[in-house]
Amino acid sequence: MADRYLHFTGTAPGRFLTRRLGLPRPVALRRWSPGAPALDGPLLHLTAGDSGVTERLGSLLAATGLSVRAHAERPAGIVLDATAVDTPGGLAHVHSALHPVVRSLAPGGRVVVLGVRPSADDHHQAAAQQALEGFVRSLGKEIGRGATVQLLRIAPEGVDAAESTLRFLLSPRSAYVSGQVIELTAAAPGPVADWAAPLAGRTALVTGAGRGIGASVASVLARDGARVLCLDVPAAHDELAATAERIGATALPLDITADDAAERIADAAPDGLDVLVHNAGITRDRRLANMPAERWAPVIEVNLDSVLRTTDALLKSGTLNRGGRIVATASIAGIAGNNGQTNYAASKAGIVGLVRSLAPRAAADHGITVNAVAPGFIETRMTAAVPLLVREAGRRMNSLAQGGLPVDVAETTAWFAQPGSAAVNGQVVRVCGQSLLGA
Ligand code: NAD
Secondary structure (H helix, E strand, O other): OOOHHHHHHOOHHHHHHHHHHOOOOOOOOOOOOOOOOOOOOOEEEEEOOOOOOHHHHHHHHHHOOOOEEOOOOOOOEEEEEOOOOOOHHHHHHHHHHHOOOHHHOOOOOEEEEEEOOOOOOOHHHHHHHHHHHHHHHHHHHHHOOOOEEEEEEOOHHHHHHHHHHHHHHOOHHHOOOOOOEEEEOOOOOOOOOOOOOOOOOOEEEEEOOOOHHHHHHHHHHHHOOOEEEEEEOHHHHHHHHHHHHHHOOEEEEOOOOOOOHHHHHHHHOOOOEEEEEEOOOOOOOOOHHHOOHHHHHHHHHHHHHHHHHHHHHHHHOOOEEEEEEEEEEOOHHHHHOOOOOHHHHHHHHHHHHHHHHHHHHHHHHHOOEEEEEEEOOEOOHHHHOOOHHHHHHHHHOEOOOOOEOHHHHHHHHHHHHOHHHOOEOOOEEEEOOOEOOOO
């Protein structure tokens, strides 16, 4: 369903009217395309206070191929290193660094504030670093013109581990990700021979890949070099076969809730899996008072139970290779809750619990990371079926004032999936344009 309002606000009368009436003014977002630069201009590298990582961060940013400067009239990206800020007084450096330049940021620009984890032993440092979260989330809401703002907490001893994440956040791949706090470990990144095909030589399985977000995930993983297995229910066979053929993948018609699902997946991937994407999901909306068990059970079964079961079985059988990546699908409904979705929100909040608990153990035992995407309003068949007024509200109630595209969820998944993303573990990243729901 085309976003006609977004199109209208891009015209001269649209700009005039929305400004006069104080209506949301979404800007068409640029997505990644081959050959196009990651940023439409220079990247400003700023520092708040005396950072100990300036030099290493400088070389890492230079390695991305972006045009990194200490001064620029019209930057397309800003990285502010605030890792040294450890007192409320130190926050003044954050203000003095960004205040003069934020207005000159190009449309669709990127701001990444680098911080560190708030300390458990030093409450002054913890206060100052936590302050950055409120700062970033507020700047994301006010910056406008399609720009995004994130807080990236790094482990100072593991600056290099941040490369895949900085490349993602400083590019159109993260067009619909804003207001996020992402915390990295110091885990050494796996080797990336070619940033244009970071998944070369890897095998990925995507559930629910016949259509919608799953089809886009499969396509982006294939674009990034992976050999892809597309799984969907046998009833979706034709759609699944068409998707698989279009992207050069293998179709695996299988209901993920089947008792032998993990065995069938293992049989289909004799060399093991490097990337497992749990995307299949269903809704059976009804308010709790009107919800019979028949509408409760399948949602928990497909969205959560089968994810737990297949993950456990594939880890146990060794089908998931060392250095592998598990990406699950939550939802902002699982974070904020939603009217008529007690079953769905419970299942998606369960995914968040799974990720947080399993991530450290999977990394320690198998070198495997576990993360989740939490989509907001994404333009799919599912959201096209939502009544007009609710749909319009869903589209506009976020900092970017528009719905996201399946490719936005896919790009986030592909970043998690990269060998270079070993330090990204236990994260739930919302792909929601900084939705006002559960912000
Ligand atoms: P969709 O309904 O278009 O696609 C889901 C796919 O999963 C379908 O192809 C379906 O056949 C498949 N599937 C369902 N049950 C299955 C099973 N038992 N075994 C195998 N495959 C099965 O949905 P979508 O909008 O593309 O959503 C994809 C994921 O993203 C879901 O987990 C959904 O909950 C989540 N999500 C979507 C949005 C959104 O705005 N579209 C928002 C938040 C979260």
